[in-house]
Amino acid sequence: MPKLPILGETSNISEDGLAGFDHNFLTGKIEDLVKWSRTRSMWPATFGLACCALEMMATGAAHYDLARWGMEVFRASPRQADLMIVAGRVSQKMAPVLRQVYDQMMEPKWVISMGVCASSGGMFNNYALVQGVDQIVPVDVYAPGCPPGPETLMHAILQLHEKVENGEITRRRKEMDGGAGIMVEQRDGQTATKVIIGK
Amino acid sequence: MSQETEINESHGSETAERVFRRGEDSAILRLSESQVQSYTPDDDRRMVINMGPQHPSTHGVLRLSLEMEGETVLRSKPIIGYLHTGMEKTGEQLSFLQGPTNVTRMDYSSPLFGELAFSLATEKLLEIEIPERATWIRMLMCELNRISSHLLFQATNGMDIGAVGAMIYGWREREEVLRLFEKITGLRMNHNYIRPGGVAADLPDGWRDDTLRVLENLPDRLDDFDSLFTGQPIWHERLQGVGVINSAECLALGITGPLLRSTGYAWDLRKDMPYLRYEEVDFDVLVGSYGDCFDRFAIRLNEIRESIRIVHQILEKIPTGDYKIQDKKVTPPPRSRIDESMEALIHHFKIFTEGFKVPAGEVYVAVESPRGELGCYMVSDGGPKPYRMHIRGPSFTNLQVLPHMLQDCLVADAVAVISTVDPIMGEVDR
Amino acid sequence: MPDDTKTNEDNDGTIPSTMSHGQNVLHPNRENLLEVIKNLREEGFVVCIDITAVDYLENPKRDLPASVKPERFEIVINLLSHTKRERLRLRVQIPELEPTLPTLFDIYPGSEALEREVHDLFGITFEGHPDMTRILMPENWEGHPLRKDYDIGKIPVQFKEAPGS
Known part of the structure; x- marks a missing residue:
């Protein structure tokens, strides 16, 4: 606040x-007011993929009650959403879809990578999975765990709120020219190609 | 088998003809993903729409191509693979001891069943008998997991159809079970609790009271579900007579679980080909009579009640004893022994680095998961890792029924149909 | 392995069979597979539970009856009879150079997705299948991931400082 x-x-x-x-x-x-109001009604897009999606839904449900931060409205349309919680493993087949959904979201937008599979591929270091969703979209907060409990996700969300309020995210975006500034080597199992996202 | 003959007679008039169709008259829109995008039907009134993979009611990442005339679905095809994780390939890299961590992430709403099938297959290859208490603990955990999985179904099913209240109630009840799981296994999901040779740890102090507390509240809350949904006219309108399928079609398509039972065909592996100690507990196999969405909803709701019955019996019958097999080949030595004995340390190190060797052979083991028959086909070449590990996911086979159920449905009903098939995409795509 | 190899004369013709951990395993060949399965279906094996494959590239030795010639691929079909409360497994040898098999679609329509999965992950083609396309991998994917000569595609894990920290 x-x-x-x-x-x-x-x-x-x-x-x-x-x-x-x-x-x-x-x-x-006015800047403070804008930042504050952005954090108080940050609507997430439904992007449930795997196990983490259940924990994400549990976070929104009765016991953990994400409505306390004005976030219980999971929008089905990415155009109405501010925050994408990538909940689960991202396969090579899903990656283009995920990027498309991200592109359809309106600025300002944020991404939480929920769980180790989204953050780094987790225990599935193989041909089928994108080893870290930060190869496709810029990630603001990584939530660890397999799957992260609702408490972990709420902690990640509060971290994001804090970052939004103190302007750190928008500052970094400017410096990095929109991307996350991450260089990764991506192999799809057979061919070796290098993908550079950001600058 | 008097029951069998009765079933065959009563379903004698049913035909599975429509699922055998290959051509244009089939309910399946047999076009590949790129063909679908460029396909335009000859008839102007028809169109092809795409549903998913990012859709609030496709249970994750299921994608459907629907060919429609107005609001009516003519042909459709589920497009899957958006969650393909290469688990069967990864399973070949993990030792038999690490295997459950992999399979538990397949069907994430009932993780213990994957572990159970994997462990049973490994034990069959090893030809070992696990202690009695471990068997009963497995049963207890699996039945609790069935409760939580069906509660999850109630929540998501209600939400998909528009009864958002169901979501609140379903998750509230499920949290109770998950809290118990967290106490017993240390995790809310993806437990890695059932392992080859037994279970990971004995039940903690006070588990019986905790379990009873969960069971005590549930029946009343299930009655709430009844008063909110089962007797409600809107609910009937949305579900009754929607997505009808008969048992002949189910058998032809290899459908198992509540979908098969909703057509009136009493087949439950727990009853008909018992594993663990299911022959020693008393429970009923629930069947529907119309094979529609409402039957599938009602069967799942009442299976929770049957599971509560089973858990009560397990609480009475669970014996004392070991929770894992005392076989040096499979079981690591207890922590306290490692400090005092060099051999125990080496033994512990070997089991956790190299893993235990499993005799060569191949085996298929099936259990009744909340979604149907969950099988594990395992080939060992005599080494510490499976040569091939294949999981037969019930959701994967059950998804094939969708086009047949959706044919001539309204597109608004498609959501109800997908929801009551209850696919878990992690298990479909593996 | 307590496998006792014996010859089973019950089915039309001679189908070599083995026992594996208390379960009957038949070893038909590609030519008589459809006929064998049709007969089994009439005997009560009305459900095709599972179809999968194994690539025996790295493990050519395995328990097969003497009359069956081992090949690189093996299709494994699991059938279930509700009336007999019995499972039956069929293992069919598929040579590497000609990885094809007649489809079971006309007997068990439920094999459609299962056969597509085997096609996708092992590159075995089912002749006469109504929709022989990839099911799990993207359409333009190269290779068949569950073959043993397909790399798992592991990326070496690096531990390094995050940029800008």
Whole structure:
């Protein structure tokens, strides 16, 4: 929460709500307000792939209740989503689809790579899987675990909120020219090719 | 087999003719992925639409090509492989001890069944008998897993059809079971608990009370499901008479599990070809009568009740004893022995680096997972790793029924049909 | 292995059979496979549970009856009889140079996806199959991943500092 100085006497708020302000307006930097509001209604796109998708759904369900951060609305359409949680292993066949969904999302957009399979291929170091989703899309937060529990995912989300609020992500984006600035060697099992994403 | 003859008589008039069709009149749109994209039907009123792989109600990454006339589906084809993980290839690189970590990630909503099939196959190749208590622990865990898997089905099925409340209730109940799993196995999912030779650890202190607590709340909450869905007119409208299939077609297509039972064909491996100690517990095999979506929903809901019954009996009958086999070849020595004995240290090191050797041979073992027959075909060449490890996923075969169920359905019903087939894509694509 | 090789005269013709861990295994050849399966279906094996393949490139020695000539590939078909409560396995040898087999689609339509999977991952073609295309891998994929001469495609794991840290 950025520091938003509240002017005037505030003791009546508990009784009268907003009407209890002497001067019912706030001042702050517009930049802070924008960043703050971005974190308070960050709608995730449904991108459930494998085991992690179940934990992602569990995070959104009754017990863990992602609605506490205004995030319970998993949008089916990427155009309405701000955050892509890549939950599960990304196969070579899925990779183009994932990139397309990412491209359809509106800026500003963020990516959480949930679980080791999305982050690094995990235990499946073989021909079928993309060894890390950061080869396809720039990742902001990696959540470890196989699968990460709902607590881990919530921690990752809160980390992302913090990064969004202090502007670190947009700063890095600018420096890296949009990409994640990661160089990877990608082999599909038979041929060796080098793919460079970012600059 | 009086039951069998009865079944055959009552289903004698059924025909599986439509699943044998090859040509244009088949329900399957037999076009490859690139052909589908450029295919335009001759008739102007028809069109081909694509559903998935990123779709909220395709259970992950299932993709369907639907040829439609207006709102009606004529032909369709499931396109899979978007979650192909190369697990069978990876399985050849992992030792028999590491194998369960691999197979448990196939059917991620009922991970213990994959481990069970893998372990049973390995034990059959090794020709060892595991201790009685380990067998009962396996049964206990599997039945609890069946409960959690069917609860997950209730949640996702409700959500797909538009009853978002089901999602809240289903997940709430499932969390209770998962919390118990976390206490017993250390993980909520992908347990790697059932291993060749027994289970990874004995049940922790207080497990019986915890299990009873889970079982105590469940029946009331299942009644909530009944009052929310089973008797509700909207629910009936959405599910009854949708996606009908008969048992002859199921047998021809190799369909197993609740889908087969929904057509009135009582076939459950736990009852008919018992493994573990299922012959010693009393439970009923539930069958439907119409083979529609509602029957499949009702069977899964009531199978939770049967599983609760089984777990209660397991709690009574579970014996004391070892939780893993005391066979030096398979079992690593206990931690305390490693500190005092050099041989134990070497033995421990060898089992965990090289793995134990399994005699050459090939074997097929099947268990009844919440989705049907989950089989494991394993070939060993005498080394510490399987030469070939193949999992027969029930979802993979069950998916073949989709085009036949979807034919002449409305596209809105397609969601209900996919949902009640309950495919887990990790198991389909492996 | 407690395998006792014996000759089984029950089916039309002579089908070599073995026992493997308490389960009957038949070894038909490619020519009489369809006939054998048709007879078995009439005997009550109404469900084709599973079709898979094994590539015996690195392990040519295996338990086969003397009359069966080992080849590189082997198709494994698992049948199930509900009335007899019995499983039966068929193992068919497929030579490397001509990896084809007649399809079982007309007997068990459920073999469609299973055969496509074998085709995709092993490169064995089923003649007469209505839709012999890749099922799991992308269409333009080269090679057949579960063959033993196909590299697993492992990427060496590197531990290095992340850029910009």
